[in-house]
Amino acid sequence: MKRLFLFLLLFISISTFAQQTPYELSNKLATTTYEEAIKFYEGLAKKYPQQAKLLTYGLTDFGKPLHLLVLSKNKIFDPVALRKSDKRIFLINNGIHPGEPEGIDASMMFARDLLKNNKLSDDVIICIIPIYNIDGSHNRSGTSRANQNGPVAYGFRGNSKNYDLNRDFIKTDSKNSQAFQQIFNTWQPEIFVDTHTSNGADYQYTMTLIPTQKDKLNPILSRYLTNTLVPDLYSKMKTKGFELIPYVNSINETPDAGITGYIESPRYSTGYAALHNSIGFMPETHMLKSFDKRVESTYKLLNTYTEVIVRDAKLIGQNKRKADEYTASQKDFTLDWKLNRTVYDSIEFKGYAAKYKSSGVSGTDRLYYDRNEPYTKKIKYWDKFEPSLIVTKPIAYIIPKAWDKVIALLKLNNVKMQQLANDAKLDLDMYYIGEMKTGTRPYEGHYLHSGVNLNTVKQKVQYYAGDYVVYVNQSNNRYIVETLEPQAIDSFFNWNFFDSILGQKEGYSSYVFEDTATELLKKNPELKQKLEEEKQKNPDLAKSGRTQLDFVYKNSDYYEKTYMRYPIGRLQQDTKLNLK
Template identity: 50%
Template sequence: MIRFLTFFLCLFAVTTSAQTIRYERSQGKETATYDEIIAFYQQLDRQYDEAKLIEVGPTDAGKPLHLFLLDPDRRFTPTAGKVTLLINNGIHPGEPEGIDASMLWVRDMLSRKTLPRNVLLAIVPVYNIGGCLNRGVSRVNQNGPLAYGFRGNARNYDLNRDFIKTDTEDARTWQTMFQTYKPHVLIDNHTSNGADYQHIMTYFTTLKDKLHPAVAGYMAQTLQPELDKALTAKGFEPVPYVNNFTDTPESGFPAFNDSPRYSSGYAALFNCIGFVVELHMWKDYPSRVKGTLVFMDEALRIVGRDAATLIRNKQRADEAVSTQTEFALTYKLDRTKRDLIKFNGYEARYKPSDVSGLKRLYYDRTAPFTKQIPYQNSYVPDVLVRKPNAYVIPQGWTAIIDRLKRNGAPLQPLPADSLMTVQAYYIEDLKTAQRPFEGHYVHSNVAIRKESVQIQFYKGDYLVATDQPTNRYVVETLEPQGIDSFFAWNFFDSILGQKEHFSAYIFEDTAAELLKNDPALRKKLEERRAADKTFASDAEAQLEFVYRHSPYYETTHNRYPVYRIE
């Protein structure tokens, strides 16, 4: 009897511990540690048949990425007629509202049996495990909690810049998860930076101009307006993410251009609606947690109600992308269009700094205001490209091939050696960042020329078809002018380095013989000298000109090694 009572008391203690979290025990002053987060979800897995905690794969921290699945049908896999909502928490663990809000939210839904039957709810308890373990007070501009995780992962990468380049084990595992569950809607929970204002709730969505009209129309005309109305009714009147870091917000600001390096931009490549929720950093932590919980709860309600519409819209978009012929690689803000939105702010004032004695900005919370301010939410394609019938990638580019496979691109190995006529890009010009960004010297403003060439390919090289739903991912990563293409992220930098050259004192005689035997080349040289006085006075430049127009110049220099079959 004593042994049974001891066992019961131990069980009761475990159960009770799982029912309350650090956030509650500290009256909203603290956020859960990594071990507490995982133990909490493990307990719910044991306690409820409708809940399942799985290990998706490895991370740079040496611990597995977990995914918590809620399904009243207990299947825990994508099924026909069921919409998938993916919640991502702790990509920046110093912004932990989503971590605590999700724990409170799922505990309540499970205990009250309120899971919608037509939604598979998938929650990442904490994505950036290395950052979560690196607990401290690094976000000086944030009002609580007392301690929290760090922005960088175990290798100091910002995971919300890694959705295309996937330098981290974390991102590779996350992509595998995303492609397995193929969500219709993604919510990525964050805390804002920047100006001060009255709003607790800000967020941005995937740019409407990037999505297929069926998906974008529902998002902009139904989902967002209803969500905004519900949030306002519950005390969290939202405003678009305040994308303004150079001026005060009342001057207006544009919608955030979420390129594919970000979670919502990556999701858009697969016709998934993305929400990035940004609770205001200087509001008290309990208000931020509650706001995050309300956002998720209202989004789940609407998604569950409109499950059939979401499923149908994504199917239509996937089918359309399979046959789409033209794709945007970059977008620019359409400055001719703007809306006026209600903004609840604080007057921006200036006073002498106690540090420097010079003028400093501050926001006067004793002087709130409500104004209509300009908001620009229209983007237009800047660089467009027509897709080829297929791409060809030599098998040696394994980093690219691995990424394509992980994201569902259909790769067909060549069954035999083949001499093929293809369209090849040559890199004519580019700009390269002077300092590394997330481990890369990123390329931009890439200028290309295209030539028809014969290339010898070999058995095991890959054809990539462009008649399938992953076309946007394939085109935007493989076209070198894409803002987040694999070329932009330095995966092909080896082609930019010349491997052979000449010794001038030897090549002088060879070049003279080339010009003697090739009148057309001599004419090109003379025309260039006549047009460019600097060139005409530079013997080395003229020798280089002849070399580059000779059969000795390597054909692979600056030739982009992903080829187009048109």
Template identity: 45%
Template sequence: MRITLLTISLLTFISCNTSEKKTAENTNFTTVFEKSGGTETPTYPEVISYYQNLAETYQEIDIQEIGMTDSGNPLHIVTLNPDKVFDFKKIRKTKRILLINNGIHPGESDGIDATMLLFRDIAKGTFEAPKNTVLTTIPIYNIGGALNRNTGTRTNQNGPKTYGFRGNARNYDLNRDFIKNDTKNAQTFAKIFHLVQPDVFIDNHVSNGADYQYTLTHLFTQHNKLNGALGDYLHNEMHPQLEASLRTKNWDITPYVNVWGTTPDKGWTQFMDSPRYSTGYTTLWNTLGVMVETHMLKPYKPRVEGTYELMKSMINITEKDGEKIRSLREQAFADLPKQNTYPVNWTVDTTKISTFSFKGYEGAYINSKITGAKRLKYDQNKPYSKEVRYQNYFKPTTEIEVPTAYIIPKGWWSVIDKLDLNQISYKTLEKDSTISVELYHIKEYKSRKMPYEGHYLHYSTTVEKGTETITFKKGDIIIPTDQKGFRYLIDTLEPEAPDSFFNWNFFDTILQQKEGFSPYVWEDKALELLKHDEKLKQKFEEKKKDTAFAKNWFAQLDWIHKQSDNYEKAHMRYPVYRVLK
């Protein structure tokens, strides 16, 4: 092609023009939220395009795709580091990392907009960038829900005009999926979390529930679960610092108001975030977690602005206390595996109560004009400030003896895949090996009558213990508990833990007996068994003192069958074995 002077001039113009578009001075980073006067939130493509443009303009910002979601779109993480280093292994050597998750429920879009503003303002130098803290965000976690925009499903919420839907592309509530990993979103989150390994985690939400004066509420992970010094720091230092910092900026904040169907003036109990929830999951690796809950009835603009200020305050706390946070987390990783026991179930400790002044609205029960029944009505013309009781201390109800290791037969690959996803270390048996172990039989459990997030979740599970010498097969895995995933292992592999893999139905095949007996055949064999086993016969006669048992012929035959070698060992036997210290 012949290049003319005109062509050269045109190419020069295009080159200069492209360069100008990538400079901060010539790029418009005014958000949809700002353009709309605080009434609208951007679409998913607009959010990603915004961050891509930021990354192209500011070398301090990096955006990358990691993994897939159920929507068929990849998750992105955006990282802001003034040092322009985006290798997390290198970052962790000198800095602390704060991970911000947005749009897990895309109708609760406050954090999406607040984080866009936050990253832009730091990059532009609107306020000083943190020197010792690196920020990473997932711009929108529930992409499928974000693409499913509507104007009505957040029935209780005051703006924005349009927003995403709570369920993801497969209609999962992603804030119930962190431990079970049913969705590609949750599987990718695990990859991101273990890549980033944050010291502090923020998940931005909008509340439902009671009415009150506050725009901002916070839900810190339950401090008793963190054990010792790390929990004490969260409860006695980080939590008060956040509230104090926001007060200096004229932002009132209160603990998340965990009240439903009544008024909060008599107080409430802290929400207990088990590992199905984001902060419950991240806490398994001693990450300090806080869920932001703005109030649904407040206008959208102040909700976004409050979320923005809260994140700035958390950055400042992390910046100031970074070395302490690092030290406390490392100490927790070192100390936890040394424990002889570990709590897997908790209840409210009613002997310890926190009190504080709460700003609410008077509420009353009046006659409904629709149903004629009594209905709750708040009167925002009657604000009050009252001392309330806040139950934010919990104590263990079930504790297990910590094993040296767990053993899982290789056939339970679906569970082993989850361990791999969460970077759990284990050894694979290179040959058949005979090992003395403690084993569980499932004694009792209850199940939900209705499906819950794709499962009929078990609860109130109890076990019976036994010991046995078992020959495990080549390829079975031994998982030492002395590792960073200590808490994850116990919370998933101990059946009595509320979010254990057993309670999430991953071992349900052991609950069904595969072989039985025909009574007319077993009658004769059972009689012979009783004739030749005097101890069994005595136990049987003792059992028949139970009138109901004595009147149930099948129950009697079944009981004898379960005491015999004919009864299958797999029934109700939990296939995760414990090597004791």
């Protein structure tokens, strides 16, 4: 009998031990490796096959597939069937920056405890990406995050191509991004969370929060976010011992002078989610707090999200449907935003006194925060963003089939597309690229364009059978417009997808074209008058024979019409097209 008792005790101990995460087994000092994480989730799926399923999507740059753990109480793991049965989808992404690993470990305990304690809801499906940047998670050290307090070792920010994956959601240079977008657009989450760790000032809070910026989010979703979701997260987390504060984006060197909201463009995960009317969050734990507290706060935040989503499941679903309907009929779209510095709130902030002392390195004054002098006081919070660039959508965009990467990304994002059945000359508005700025150093593998000025010209343009027609009457209108309008901050154009149009392919020899230009001026009095008027306005032109010759060339049929012309046309009239 005693042997049986000891055997049962040993069995229970082993079983309990097996359910613990590597983080817990390390006495909360180490973060889980990729192999350990996948093995753990495989174990959960095997132990709870009716409620947990581990799926794979595509391949990453590291050659491994992207995993997705799906928790479904009703034993259904088909996203189409789940949407038809009006279930909410809550997607959690971890390890986009593997040196910020709290979410990796918190999500493992979160999933285990939901299953072990039978806490899954009938109304909410929870989807967890264990580690997104698989590449970077293998590049482990304890030094790459120089300002961070633990864990003992962790991954690296860049992936195996050295891309920061939280800048890759539009340009999609990585296979990781392709696999993520497949997951996102297959499951279509209403709420999305991407876990992070902060840098910056020191203060008393363990957890800061970046929600999708309220002014850029769809108004229906913004009202729920601002009036219900964020206040409830704040109040519930306070009762759990972890007060929240907006991400500390200081207006000066320290937070004392105030902080500003964060506007996340579509290159970032939550900015990308907003294009699809998904409410996004970027929780950022404080780098200097102990690793166990950072994991605990993330664990409690994930549970708090779940509590609110379960409670408001019907409302969240209704809001998403209304937002999609609104977006499908929306006419004007904001392409860029600016902070209104005249409008601010006063918020309570718990910080530490910022002081200066002599540097042990240089002997000059250096900043430090004195944790022996905590304070609570009101600071200014600027969080009102206003449109700085607005465009009115066309009826449709016409895309030549040659631009295959653009077409592939539109398809990946569930954009409905049709193709011309025959060759056709179409009356369109065409953009010509004018003045713009281009970065002098590469940013994430690109020389980014910005400040793009456009000249719109009505033209009859030849398109061909198989070219694509994208009607802007879809719930994905924001993704369509913000990627295809070249002046948008994260447009495909600004990410260099169309740089080949910026090079002129034909020219002329002056000694030959002189005779041709002379004939053109004789036969075309309007062109001659235009030249004379330009000479009156521009003395430098009047002094230069070469410049006058170039003016005639550029205003003749000899000048190539496609130079600097953006190849995607804007259909402005409701024209009947012959489509496949």
